[in-house]
Amino acid sequence: MQAMVPGPAQAPAELLAGLLAESAFDALLRRPPRTAVALAAAPRVHLAPAVPPTLGSGGLLVVGAGALRYDPLSGTGTAQALRTAILAAAVIDAAATGRPATALCAHYTDRLRAAFREHLHTCLRLYTTAFGTGPWQDEIDATRAALRTGRQPLRALD
Structure with missing residues (x-):
């Protein structure tokens, strides 16, 4: 169960x-x-999902739940994991053609943060409509605070 x-x-x-x-x-x-x-299930976004390569060090593109984990009630986690993989592949392709990795990594990070913010709006609508009382109030308050401050509703993935 x-x-x-x-x-x-x-x-x-x-x-x-x-x-x-x-x-x-x-x-x-x-x-x-x-x-x-x-198991921890709260929505989270990796603080640095894309790091451009530097001299002597490769870059980093985090995909899937490691980059952006959605609330399991939303039913959109698998689709988001695929979206991060597709976006990461586009970033890699663009970097291979000589486009600046720093700008590409910034774009990847911005896209994930925008998707995460929209997900928090979805969670807030769901929580307040379906679970608007009692124990869910902490989740509702944390989600509202995250939207207001731009910070994670809980601990960030590192």
Whole structure:
């Protein structure tokens, strides 16, 4: 079973059992879950997804979830992973034709940040419409703050 709850859970198995007990799924289970694995799922963007090469050092283009991780409720993570790969391939092609790597890396980073900002707007609409009360308030507040300040809603990937 896969479930998503807002914020980090101190006791994920207990939280999941409690949520299931309040739902129609409880009747379908033989027993509540005894264990649960908690994975970070909050939207994040890599702080430096594109670094141009320097003398004696190669460049870096981070793609997929390592570059830009979307909220799993959005259902758009796989598509975004493919978009980062396509954009990275275009950056590499352009660099191979002699275009300046610094400008290309800046463009790649700008595109990812713009996509991430739009994703946060989508998350905010989803969270406030579907989960506008209780425990989701922390996620709503963090998303609003990220949009207002331009900072990550949680820890940034490094």
